[in-house]
Amino acid sequence: MLLAIDCGNTNTVFSIWDGQEFIATWRTATEWQRTADQYYVWLSTLMKFQKVEADITDVIISSTVPRVVFNLRVLADRYFNTRPMVVGKPECLLPVDVRVDEGTAVGPDRLVNTVAGYDLYGPDLIVVDFGTATTFDVVAADGAYVGGVIAPGVNLSLEALHNAAAALPHVDITQPQRVVGTNTVTCMQSGVFWGYVGLVREICARIKAERERDMRVVATGGLAPLFQQAADLFDEYQDDLTMHGLTVIYKYNKELADK
Ligand SMILES: Nc1ncnc2c1ncn2[C@@H]1O[C@H](COP(=O)(O)OP(=O)(O)OP(=O)(O)O)[C@@H](O)[C@H]1O
Ligand SMILES: CC(C)(CO)[C@@H](O)C(=O)NCCC(=O)O
Ligand SMILES: [K+]
Structure with missing residues (x-):
């Protein structure tokens, strides 16, 4: 299953997608200091509490706050044993063309x-x-x-x-x-x-x-x-x-x- 993470400047949203639908969604305040271990404690507690059974094999991240990406990468690597896709990185391709001024890093x-x-x-x-x-x-x-x-x-x-x-x-x-x-x-x-x-x-x-x-x-x-x-x-x-x-x-x- 996919863990999709949308990190905004105010809030970060985590959703689990089973290939058909989102089976759970949780929101937390964005704090760049939060570590991978803290994310995992929070996530796994909510999963247990809501009896969400999900075998997370893939992670995708969109982050408007560059500093949080490091800890989210560690989360994916350490707890889900996967390299996350990070939107905006060259290896994550988009299905559409982006026509903006050269050198612009669109959010x-x-x-x-x-x-x-x-x-x-x-x-x-x-x-x-x-x-x-x-x-x-x-x-x-x-x-x-x-x-x-x-x-x-x-x-x-x-x-x-x-x-x-x-x-x-x-x-x-x-x-x-x-x-x-x-x-x-x-x-x-x-x-x-x-x-x-x-x-x-x-x-x-x-x-x-x-x-x-x-x-x-x-x-x-x-x-x-x-x-x-x-x-x-x-x-x-x-x-x-x-x-x-x-x-x-x-x-x-x-x-x-x-x-
Ligand atoms: N009537 C309302 N008054 C104030 N806030 C509201 C109201 N309805 C919804 N909200 C807030 O709108 C926000 C919606 O979150 P959304 O993901 O759209 O943006 P955000 O989290 O504030 O920004 P970002 O994605 O940039 O971090 C939530 O924080 C929610 O509490
Ligand atoms: C504009 C915001 C803050 C909206 O979340 C984000 O998309 C961002 O930081 N953008 C970078 C600059 C740009 O989109 O051109
Ligand atoms: K948003």
């Missing part, structure tokens, strides 16, 4: 998202991921990755206000009842929530105009449903899009190796 999560989007929905896509940053990534008519947009994440925007202004509290994102807030918290929520609705609309409209075609907008990330409730921003929502992309890339490389 592996962005590449994985577009591979997943293309696999599920076909070409001419905008994939929006609400993670630490909010990313928009474009899949062309031939499935190639052709670039995108990086915007500050929703929670990051709220944190930035709190960190920079002494009188602004820590606030969680929610859809405010009104646009005009009548206290500090609702004023901040309104700025970020409605500002974000506008940001997503404008960026998607401009991408479509620039590419001179209609494109499907696919969203992923925990906050996407909150925005979709308020405005019709997305055509599709796929909660485990990045994980799906990891399985597609795994299969692609496995088939190449078996040839």
Whole structure:
């Protein structure tokens, strides 16, 4: 079975894929200091607790934090006796072309998202991921990755206000009842929530105009449903899009190796 690891700047998600479906998914905060032994204690405890019986033979990793890759490699080697595939490394091939400026190290999560989007929905896509940053990534008519947009994440925007202004509290994102807030918290929520609705609309409209075609907008990330409730921003929502992309890339490389 495959252990797929999606390491973002805030959270790291581990999923076990049995070849047909994900049989378990666990999330932990991303901390580069965590050792392979710590990961394994955590993983094996959860597996026992949830009675997940999985013989992990393969590991694939996408990490936006380069420093964590070392310990995840050791985890794969020491506890699962396998060399992991690491998205973004030359030996891990992608089933699509990547057409960006030479020397650009595109975040592996962005590449994985577009591979997943293309696999599920076909070409001419905008994939929006609400993670630490909010990313928009474009899949062309031939499935190639052709670039995108990086915007500050929703929670990051709220944190930035709190960190920079002494009188602004820590606030969680929610859809405010009104646009005009009548206290500090609702004023901040309104700025970020409605500002974000506008940001997503404008960026998607401009991408479509620039590419001179209609494109499907696919969203992923925990906050996407909150925005979709308020405005019709997305055509599709796929909660485990990045994980799906990891399985597609795994299969692609496995088939190449078996040839
Ligand atoms: N209504 C909400 N308010 C605040 N946070 C929410 C809400 N709904 C979901 N979330 C959060 O959204 C996050 C979704 O995780 P996701 O993997 O999309 O991004 P992330 O882990 O924050 O970023 P990264 O992948 O860059 O580490 C989770 O941390 C979850 O707690
Ligand atoms: C933009 C983030 C932080 C989104 O997770 C990640 O994809 C990343 O660190 N990217 C590197 C730069 C780039 O994608 O061009
Ligand atoms: K993510």
